[in-house]
Amino acid sequence: MTRNTDTGDDSGDAVADGGVAEGGQRSGFSPIAALNERFGSDFVESSQFWLPPFLLVGLFVYGAIIWNLLISLTDFRGFGTPDYGDLDLQMYSRALADSGFIDAAINTFILLVGFTLVTLALGLGLAILIDRNIRFENTFRTIYLLPMSLSFVVTAQFWAWMFNFNNGVINIVITSLGLGRVDWIGNPDIVLWAVMFALMWQFAGYAMVVFLAGLRAIPNEHYEAAKVDGASTVRMYWRVIIPQLKGSTISASVVLMVFALKAFDFLYSLVGGYRPPNGADILATKMVREAYANLNWAYASAVAITLFLMTLGIVGPYLYYQYNRGNL
Amino acid sequence: MGTLELDGVTKVFPDGDGEIVAVDGVDIEMRDGEFLVVVGPSGCGKSTTLRMVAGLETISSGEIRLAGQRINDVKPQHRDIAMVFQSYALYPHMTVEGNMAFGLEESTDLSDGEIETRVADAAETMGIAELLDRKPADLSGGQRQRVALGRAIVRDPEVFLMDEPLSNLDAKLRSEMRTELQRLQDELDVTTMYVTHDQTEAMTMGDRIAILNAGELQQVATPLECYHEPANRFVAGFIGDPSMNFFPVERDGETLVGDVFDYSLSASTLDDVGDVTDLTLGIRPEDIALAGDSTGDHTFSTVVEVVEPMGDENTVYLRFADAPEGETFIATVGGLQQVSAGDEITVEIPEETVHLFDGTSGEAVHNREIDE
């Protein structure tokens, strides 16, 4: 027989099929065998696939976050390199005393909650409309999802024009209804809601796609059973269908909140600069402005850590939930 | 050569805080070229056993030896074992030829020409030569099954493993393939371990049957031995359809006392029983005979509850005259016998056909007599 394998000799494996390492002598300690023993039989051999990406993510994502935490404890600003010899929480106490930071944190929170709620609601409505056995379903769905494929930079251009005081579509519609013009971008009390509206326009299609997948996973019998039980369509959705969309709602909410935290691109492009319109400053924009416009590196890092913790507060429970359901 | 030995093979799965023992100290020795069918109810550990032999599951303790060599730590790709999966597991992007050549390309140094020849030969054997250029998606279920078999035989391995390979076929095709697989195994003479839950396959195909229950090996024997000389109550009940009737009885001197009947034993049977008093009496449905009158020692009057005519025979649900309604046992009688529900009939339970099992351990203490 011409088999090139050797039953009965295990220690040759790791070397023979991929040259992972030199170890694995028949007698004596073998680190590879020990690793495989501990982690599972393919641990070492499969590492050629997952380890490089894992290291890349580990360094760039998690390494960077730790580094960022370190920088936030220094007083690093301007040019040069941070001094890691003198670490304290000064930047965090400075943040708490900075009314700009407090405002940005509050705005971030409002945007996060408001945007997520309205987008979920609109997305669910769209999904139900699409799911009602309509014609041209694909066309409708494609158009509803279209804004999602556009860059924040592009949609910011469109909405800057939509919200234009003199000749924007929104004000034209409002005046035709007999109301007065509103300075959507210029009024600090309104601008955040205007931004929220524009972001909802961009992401409602996303929520729709997620909900639609959830709706499609519900067996037809549930609709029919509810009908047979005498529920009206509205009550059927409210009592039978929507409660089954819990999973979709959770995943969509998490992703939407994370989008909201990243709304920097939109706000930057709306005005073409680091300073968003008054009343629309959020932590994401504040952080970048402190770092790249004001060179307050350490302070920006502290703001970034705050933002990171907010994200963690949202994503952490979500991952735990997914882990418990065996989805990891 | 391809002798395969399982020596105290055990598989333990962690389960939350505790563990589940899926396979518990299984000992099997297969001689070269033997066809062994592993059978048992679902969840009995038969597939896990097979997967341990394949190397797809680690072995918690015990040893598996192939041709005398311990293979516990040999990776599946180096075991020289071919396996046929329940789902066939064909590579959907490759042609039939590609599917069959894959194993040879990966595990041997054969030249392309040699591989081609061997694939062509194997395809000829399986009668799929004209399908070599097709993709699995273009094949019927039966054809896919043949390709899966062809993929296994082309490698000429030491051992074939088959995991319920016929369960996705319709009844007619299944019985065809059953015969064909037997013929093939005979011809190739390769040690084969075949897992199934179907007792027809177990009875008809294997040289020997290994019966597993709850991870424990119950008996390894020829099909007829398992049928007529079951090692314990589980095997007796598992093999045979309809299955053996069981009655709990207490031994009192020379008599077995049941809930609603007494059964006297001869001296030789009593010898087998020894001093066990808590017993189970077993009788196969076909061994229950219709008696003309109630004169014999072992005749009982019964009431017919249900009759299921099968054509060649009738399956009759009987109840002892004194037993409460619904407490039935089964007898099979000839298809031309006129029996109908409500009839009162006398049946005989001949002593030479009864089995006796220890009431607590389930071990067989006495098996039926075999003629000749």
Add this chain to the structure above:
Amino acid sequence: MSNDARTDGGTVTEADPGASAGLLAGIDGYRVLLYLGLLGMLTFFLIPIESGLVTSFKNPSGVSGSLPFAPPTGGTFTFEKWRAAFDALGRGLINSALYAIPATVISALLGSFAAYGITQSDWKQKYKAPVLALFVAGIFIPYQAVLVPLSQFWSMVPLQEWLGFLWALGINNDYAGVVELVVTHVAYGLPICTVLFRSYYKNMSEEMIEAARLDGASIRRIYRRIVLPLSGPMFAVVLIYQFTQIWNDLLFTLVLVQTESSAAAPIVLILAGLGTSLEGQDFALRMAGAFIAALPTLAVYIAFGEEFAEGVAT
């Protein structure tokens, strides 16, 4: 009475306001409402785009003097803004493609590797879960949390020296930024790619992989000969999704390339500052620029809408 009408499947059409007749399937009034709703939403989603499109073809008097969603009339029609926008953004198109395409391909490939190594090889779930959790969590990291270290990191890497041979060829050394963008986007795009591929590989037949192992193939060979050839559909999804994400991202370009006047400035960076000056805003120019920047992703979206939807839904 009203109960009867409902239980028989909504075929009764007699007046029964209690049953909210318009909502029962099969009734014309209800279908009309449904399509009106659908069309209303269609208008909502299209009007900003439509308004942008017509505005981009208007001259200044058209922009200020006509309704924003009305098409330009003969007198106010002009291609001028498109020409100007293209002049400003043309180089950005090429620069964006220079990093978006390699970064997309590399992150998709590495994501497929990682997902394969985690999903289809045999090591303990107990240890896989944390590795996977780190990948999944990586999807949600706000980039702000890594920006300062990222700038520090790239200022420490002597990329300018390493790429000296390129500058010797007469390539502007601003293009070091493009290399930085490729690496950065690969690193931060990997988590989502990995998760997308993992969901696909989890559904791949386990028995097929086991069959390949018993056929004697090593983990690397199984990937090369079985898994990779079967990954086509997921590669389509991931490539499309990643390309859109990378092309559309502004933040990294802002941090790594910094100025729109740079020779290597990507299109989003130029667009973000386009048409905004002290004299006021040139909306027609901004709209034309927005369309030019959106064209590649729009083209991809229209051609592969299904794959895009699948990518975002996962």
